[in-house]
Amino acid sequence: MQTPAPFEYERATSVEGAIASLERLGPEARIIAGGHSLLPMMKLRLANPEHLIDINDLDELSYIREEDGEIRIGALTRHVHLLQSELLRRWYPVFAEAETVIADPVVRNRGTIGGSLCQADAAEDLSAVCSAVKARAVIRGTAGERVVSMGKFHVGPYQTAVGAGEMLTEVRLPMRPGGGSAHEKVERRAGDFAIAASSAAVWIDGGVITDVGLALSAVGPITVHVTRAEELLRGKAPSEELFAAAGEIASADCSPTADGRGPVDYKRHLAGALTKRALRRATAGALRQEA
Amino acid sequence: MQVTITVNGVPVTRDIEPRLLLVHFIRETPGLTGTHWGCDTSNCGACVVLMDDKPIKSCTQLAVMSEGHDIRTVESLEVDGRLDPVQQGFHEKHALQCGFCTPGMLMTSRALLDENPDPTDHDIRTAISGAICRCTGYQNIVAAVRWAAEHPAVEKQEV
Numbered sequence: 001m002q003t004p005a006p007f008e009y010e011r012a013t014s015v016e017g018a019i020a021s022l023e024r025l026g027p028e029a030r031i032i033a034g035g036h037s038l039l040p041m042m043k044l045r046l047a048n049p050e051h052l053i054d055i056n057d058l059d060e061l062s063y064i065r066e067e068d069g070e071i072r073i074g075a076l077t078r079h080v081h082l083l084q085s086e087l088l089r090r091w092y093p094v095f096a097e098a099e100t101v102i103a104d105p106v107v108r109n110r111g112t113i114g115g116s117l118c119q120a121d122a123a124e125d126l127s128a129v130c131s132a133v134k135a136r137a138v139i140r141g142t143a144g145e146r147v148v149s150m151g152k153f154h155v156g157p158y159q160t161a162v163g164a165g166e167m168l169t170e171v172r173l174p175m176r177p178g179g180g181s182a183h184e185k186v187e188r189r190a191g192d193f194a195i196a197a198s199s200a201a202v203w204i205d206g207g208v209i210t211d212v213g214l215a216l217s218a219v220g221p222i223t224v225h226v227t228r229a230e231e232l233l234r235g236k237a238p239s240e241e242l243f244a245a246a247g248e249i250a251s252a253d254c255s256p257t258a259d260g261r262g263p264v265d266y267k268r269h270l271a272g273a274l275t276k277r278a279l280r281r282a283t284a285g286a287l288r289q290e291a
Numbered sequence: 292m293q294v295t296i297t298v299n300g301v302p303v304t305r306d307i308e309p310r311l312l313l314v315h316f317i318r319e320t321p322g323l324t325g326t327h328w329g330c331d332t333s334n335c336g337a338c339v340v341l342m343d344d345k346p347i348k349s350c351t352q353l354a355v356m357s358e359g360h361d362i363r364t365v366e367s368l369e370v371d372g373r374l375d376p377v378q379q380g381f382h383e384k385h386a387l388q389c390g391f392c393t394p395g396m397l398m399t400s401r402a403l404l405d406e407n408p409d410p411t412d413h414d415i416r417t418a419i420s421g422a423i424c425r426c427t428g429y430q431n432i433v434a435a436v437r438w439a440a441e442h443p444a445v446e447k448q449e450v
């Protein structure tokens with residue numbers, strides 16, 4: 001039987017209260033959201049928090065809405081709601097595409113976007129999605145709020161920019177016209193983490209790629225931002241040759257390790273092939289928006 | 292710490308350690324052993340119960356996190372000796388062999404039909420994709436859920 005080691009439990013009744021508890025209890029305190037990454041880690045003693053602060057009652061952190069020209073997603077928003085959101089589907093179909101292949105519907109009833117991003121596991125699909133769409137994370141502490149890009153949010157394997165006495169409260173997505181996005185994932189079986197996955201977001205104006213975000217899951221110690229491919233694509237007219245070149249860069253610039261999910265060359269091959277496919281579909285979506 | 296969790300409509304109060312998982316709470320205190328405990332890793336779905344009408348894996352939920360919520364287990368399906376349509380469907384379509392996965396399958400299917408009374412085979416397969424059956428090959432489980440969808444009246448008339 002797998003059971004976590006003993007800990008103290010408290011249920012937060014407000015965001016301020018959760019932050020105050022984190023500050024008071026120090027580094028041995030952890031937030032628990034859906035618990036679908038943290039509890040498995042605690043069962044295996046990979047995480048041994050002394051205090052858990054349960055934020056599941058904080059309904060004020062569960063929303064997907066339009067505000068000040070951005071889409072704002074509360075940290076406690078669950079996978080199932082990301083999958084069902086019409087607003088997200090309209091602006092960023094990549095979310096629904098990723099959510100249909102993240103875990104299974106029962107797990108998706110509990111897991112949250114905040115937990116997924118804070119877990120900072122390179123295999124998380126949402127980390128690549130949020131990187132591709134250029135999301136920004138809102139981190140709140142007693143001293144106030146700061147907003148960081150995904151590149152600055154994930155600082156290392158299982159490490160984020162969320163400091164002591166701080167929590168992630170919101171994820172913000174830009175609402176820019178002419179965009180398309182897609183997620184491509186290969187997994188061993190339904191509901192499993194990726195062998196490799198690629199997320200792409202493309203913005204097109206006048207037949208030219210004005211901006212692009214490309215990120216990979218499960219093929220490096222942290223989410224891989226394929227910045228060299230982004231630079232290649234920006235300012236060019238989309239074409240199959242260009243997508244193939246971007247795929248080659250993705251293949252070269254990732255750093256997978258061999259494990260039960262496959263050898264290194266296979267994962268590199270997937271990174272390239274999936275990037276090409278994601279770019280192709282994201283571009284088609286952007287061109288439809290432009291038309 | 293003392294918690295009160297409503298299981299099948301009955302409040303259950305007990306002094307527990309915060310680390311107790313919901314699946315063990317349900318099996319130990321009200322003694323409802325219908326909820327099975329399989330993989331322990333949120334992969335097999337044998338432990339699925341409904342929390343506020345939504346299926347969750349009770350091996351990956353602390354019992355304390357369920358305080359103030361309504362938990363429904365497989366024992367709630369049969370009412371006054373009458374089977375729920377999903378139970379009847381599993382019987383009609385021979386959807387179980389060893390029966391280990393069955394409680395989770397039943398609760399997951401019940402939740403699906405509550406939300407979507409006329410699911411396609413694809414909807415059914417998606418709904419149970421987080422539940423593993425080592426015996427049946429799933430074909431008969433899908434047929435059983437279809438049967439339940441086509442016979443909702445069984446429950447409605449007689450309860």
Ligand SMILES: Cc1cc2nc3c(=O)[nH]c(=O)nc-3n(C[C@H](O)[C@H](O)[C@H](O)COP(=O)(O)OP(=O)(O)OC[C@H]3O[C@@H](n4cnc5c(N)ncnc54)[C@H](O)[C@@H]3O)c2cc1C
Nearest residue numbers: 033034035036037038103111112114115118124125168192
């Ligand atoms: C069987 C199974 C299959 C899965 N398959 C996939 C998959 O295919 N793809 C995928 O991407 N994911 C997958 N997951 C992971 C799933 O997406 C989890 O839901 C997610 O990783 C964590 O979300 P959570 O809310 O459960 O976080 P929790 O487990 O509650 O927390 C995870 C970490 O984040 C911290 N945290 C949570 N919220 C906050 C916050 N607001 N501020 C600061 N810190 C916070 C916690 O302290 C903890 O360290 C799978 C999980 C399971 C169990």
Ligand code: FES
Nearest residue numbers: 329330331336350
């Ligand atoms: S015991 Fe909970 S999913 Fe297997």
Ligand code: FES
Nearest residue numbers: 388390424425426
């Ligand atoms: S009937 Fe044996 S595992 Fe499903």
